[in-house]
Amino acid sequence: MTDDRIQRVTMPKWGLSMKTGTITGWVAAEGDEISQGDDLVEIDTDKIAGALESTWEGVLRKIVAEAGSSVPVGATIAVVAPADVSDEDVEAVVAQAREQLAAGVVEEEDAGAEVGTVEVDGRSISYATMGEGEDTIVLVHGYGGDKNSWLFVQEPLSHMHTVHALDLPGHGASSKDVGDGSLETMARAVLGFLDARGIGRAHLVGHSLGAAVVAAAAAEAPARVRSLTLVAPVGFGSDVDAEYLRGFAAATSRRQLKPLVGRLFADESLVTRQLVDDLLRYKRIDGVGAALQRLVDTLLDGDRQRIDTAARLGGVDVPTIVVWGREDRILPPTDINAAANVRVVDRAGHMVHMERPADVRHAVEAAVAAG
Amino acid sequence: MARTISYREAINEALAQEMERDASVIVMGEDNAGGASVGSPGEEDAWGGVLGVTKGLYGRFPGRVLDTPISESAFIGAAIGAATRGLRPVVELMFIDFMGVCFDQIFNQAAKFRYMFGGNALTPVVIRTMYGAGLRAAAQHSQALYPVFTHIPGLKVVTPSSPYDAKGLLIAAIRDDDPVIFCEHKALYDITGDVPEESYAIPFGEANVVREGSDVTIVAIGRMVSVALQAAEDVAGSGIEAEVIDPRTTSPLDEDTILESVEHTGRLVVVDEATPRCNLATDISALVAQKAFGALRAPIEMVSAPHTPVPFSDALEDLYVPNPQRIVNAVKAVTEWKR
Numbered sequence: 001m002t003d004d005r006i007q008r009v010t011m012p013k014w015g016l017s018m019k020t021g022t023i024t025g026w027v028a029a030e031g032d033e034i035s036q037g038d039d040l041v042e043i044d045t046d047k048i049a050g051a052l053e054s055t056w057e058g059v060l061r062k063i064v065a066e067a068g069s070s071v072p073v074g075a076t077i078a079v080v081a082p083a084d085v086s087d088e089d090v091e092a093v094v095a096q097a098r099e100q101l102a103a104g105v106v107e108e109e110d111a112g113a114e115v116g117t118v119e120v121d122g123r124s125i126s127y128a129t130m131g132e133g134e135d136t137i138v139l140v141h142g143y144g145g146d147k148n149s150w151l152f153v154q155e156p157l158s159h160m161h162t163v164h165a166l167d168l169p170g171h172g173a174s175s176k177d178v179g180d181g182s183l184e185t186m187a188r189a190v191l192g193f194l195d196a197r198g199i200g201r202a203h204l205v206g207h208s209l210g211a212a213v214v215a216a217a218a219a220e221a222p223a224r225v226r227s228l229t230l231v232a233p234v235g236f237g238s239d240v241d242a243e244y245l246r247g248f249a250a251a252t253s254r255r256q257l258k259p260l261v262g263r264l265f266a267d268e269s270l271v272t273r274q275l276v277d278d279l280l281r282y283k284r285i286d287g288v289g290a291a292l293q294r295l296v297d298t299l300l301d302g303d304r305q306r307i308d309t310a311a312r313l314g315g316v317d318v319p320t321i322v323v324w325g326r327e328d329r330i331l332p333p334t335d336i337n338a339a340a341n342v343r344v345v346d347r348a349g350h351m352v353h354m355e356r357p358a359d360v361r362h363a364v365e366a367a368v369a370a371g
Numbered sequence: 372m373a374r375t376i377s378y379r380e381a382i383n384e385a386l387a388q389e390m391e392r393d394a395s396v397i398v399m400g401e402d403n404a405g406g407a408s409v410g411s412p413g414e415e416d417a418w419g420g421v422l423g424v425t426k427g428l429y430g431r432f433p434g435r436v437l438d439t440p441i442s443e444s445a446f447i448g449a450a451i452g453a454a455t456r457g458l459r460p461v462v463e464l465m466f467i468d469f470m471g472v473c474f475d476q477i478f479n480q481a482a483k484f485r486y487m488f489g490g491n492a493l494t495p496v497v498i499r500t501m502y503g504a505g506l507r508a509a510a511q512h513s514q515a516l517y518p519v520f521t522h523i524p525g526l527k528v529v530t531p532s533s534p535y536d537a538k539g540l541l542i543a544a545i546r547d548d549d550p551v552i553f554c555e556h557k558a559l560y561d562i563t564g565d566v567p568e569e570s571y572a573i574p575f576g577e578a579n580v581v582r583e584g585s586d587v588t589i590v591a592i593g594r595m596v597s598v599a600l601q602a603a604e605d606v607a608g609s610g611i612e613a614e615v616i617d618p619r620t621t622s623p624l625d626e627d628t629i630l631e632s633v634e635h636t637g638r639l640v641v642v643d644e645a646t647p648r649c650n651l652a653t654d655i656s657a658l659v660a661q662k663a664f665g666a667l668r669a670p671i672e673m674v675s676a677p678h679t680p681v682p683f684s685d686a687l688e689d690l691y692v693p694n695p696q697r698i699v700n701a702v703k704a705v706t707e708w709k710r
Contacts, residue, residue, distance in 0.1 A: 126372070173372045252574055252577075253574070253577050254577075254580070254628075255627070255628075273580060273583050281535075281567070281571070284539060284571040284572060284573060285567060285569045285570070285571040286569060286570040286571060286572075287569075
């Protein structure tokens with residue numbers, strides 16, 4: 001019988017539309033001791049490139065899929081086991097995995113996300129849910145983003161928790177009408193989502209504008225919120241790249257959009273043609289331009305930030321963790337007053353949850369533990 | 372949400388959504404409703420156009436989908452006239468090959484009203500038309516005549532290559548206040564792709580870089596985009612990375628994207644199904660030779676049909692239309708060229 005200490009490293013599902021990933025290079029080598037959090041392998045999807053972090057412990061015994069190969073989501077790409085597991089047992093698992101790869105068969109261990117919509121205040125809110133656990137986490141993206149931006153974070157968190165990612169009004173697959181575009185309207189959309197999905201209390205995670213939204217939701221209904229993780233949050237300080245916000249709303253072509261989107265990352269090479277193309281497709285949809293404009297008015301007072309998240313969180317007694325990329329050019333990290341636990345992450349820009357997802361994940365886990 | 376639908380369905384959806392949004396949008400043409408006259412069984416039996424593109428619209432929008440007599444000079448003229456009087460007609464010129472009998476209405480009237488009446492006349496008409504070879508429709512039903520329309524100032528000319536582009540460009544065309552010639556390749560109707568359910572408009576004059584590469588630029592029109600992508604995959608095996616550009620609209624033409632690309636790659640192949648004298652390949656080649664001459668590392672290659680009518684014989688028609696191998700040969704010619 002197969003030694004059940006043998007663990008399969010599988011191609012992760014990063015993002016709802018991912019069907020296959022291409023291995024661009026192995027970071028770990030056969031024979032290496034692997035711990036949780038180690039970068040194992042670099043993978044390209046058609047949307048973005050990222051490093052798969054280990055959620056496995058042991059020795060990397062065998063690489064099943066070499067660099068250059070394209071592999072379906074869920075397929076085994078390597079085998080990890082303690083050093084004392086016999087080579088024969090490992091080889092048996094490897095052989096089976098290779099057969100499955102060749103046959104194109106994929107283990108349905110990960111059924112993927114449940115995608116749906118709920119009606120909130122006359123608007124459709126689109127969401128994707130992964131995993132099942134005692135704790136419920138809700139991920140809220142930022143200005144111009146959508147639920148797919150959590151692609152490196154939602155899946156690993158879903159191993160232990162129920163994780164919902166939603167599209168705010170005006171974004172993704174939700175209704176494009178944002179009403180007055182105020183923070184209250186966005187916060188109510190999040191709380192309405194909790195109601196519609198029958199979620200009593202949740203750990204809220206927000207990025208950028210989404211962070212201000214979840215903070216506002218916590219201020220409005222603190223009993224519903226177990227913890228807050230604020231990622232590169234709007235509303236602490238007044239500095240902001242106003243030109244980025246306005247430019248993003250106004251851009252209609254690849255030429256206009258690409259340099260702006262580059263500002264979101266510490267590593268601009270992450271801005272692929274596909275990423276820009278997807279953003280253009282979103283921006284062309286009727287109503288998006290107007291929605292983004294409204295949100296710019298909510299976000300900006302002249303060239304400075306209008307929202308004061310720190311003030312909103314004033315009376316709110318909810319465990320809060322803040323994560324920020326040191327190289328954030330949109331919202332430079334500021335000194336936040338002591339109440340919140342602040343983690344500044346190196347080699348990350350504004351999209352810290354895409355560039356350093358492990359750090360964001362650890363912050364969320366810490367918030368969940370505290371909440 | 373995006374889902375997979377066909378090029379035909381994408382066009383149908385664009386029409387339906389615009390007709391829903393704007394009561395002045397009407398559809399007219401030969402059999403656009405099709406067989407749903409008074410006393411007939413009803414819209415379930417209505418053809419919805421010779422290849423079914425306008426199916427279902429007659430029932431949804433009573434009185435706004437008109438079957439016309441078989442007289443292009445009459446109904447194209449009527450649509451253009453109606454456009455100047457406040458309607459936004461989407462009129463179907465069933466085969467682009469029929470343009471001869473209604474060309475004055477299009478190039479001398481519609482194209483020039485705005486200019487000649489000092490901006491006081493707008494002609495927001497969309498002329499949807501089928502073009503292209505490959506369906507054994509022979510010489511008078513298979514031509515790619517968009518270069519002729521591209522030549523005329525005052526007209527906008529659109530050549531969508533995918534369902535996503537077809538829907539977004541048609542919505543943009545209907546919202547545009549100028550006459551637009553919307554060219555649908557008849558062999559593309561059944562291709563499928565991801566298309567959002569919501570309405571969206573793709574601006575004219577913005578090319579789509581369908582594939583990125585640094586070794587050669589391939590500009591391809593309409594159905595030739597997918598043929599060029601096939602060729603790009605083929606040459607990638609030899610280590611040549613091709614950049615494939617789909618202009619989406621031949622008028623206005625996104626010159627900047629093409630020039631930027633050639634400045635980067637130094638090599639250009641243009642693939643145009645239209646016959647070679649004065650087609651888009653010659654137009655784009657001249658543009659690049661004039662504005663990016665210093666960047667070129669080899670002469671420009673053009674891949675088009677031969678200077679003949681479209682054959683009816685299967686075997687000959689298959690040789691007529693540019694195929695991936697001919698594009699690969701052109702890529703090799705520009706990458707291997709030595710002075």
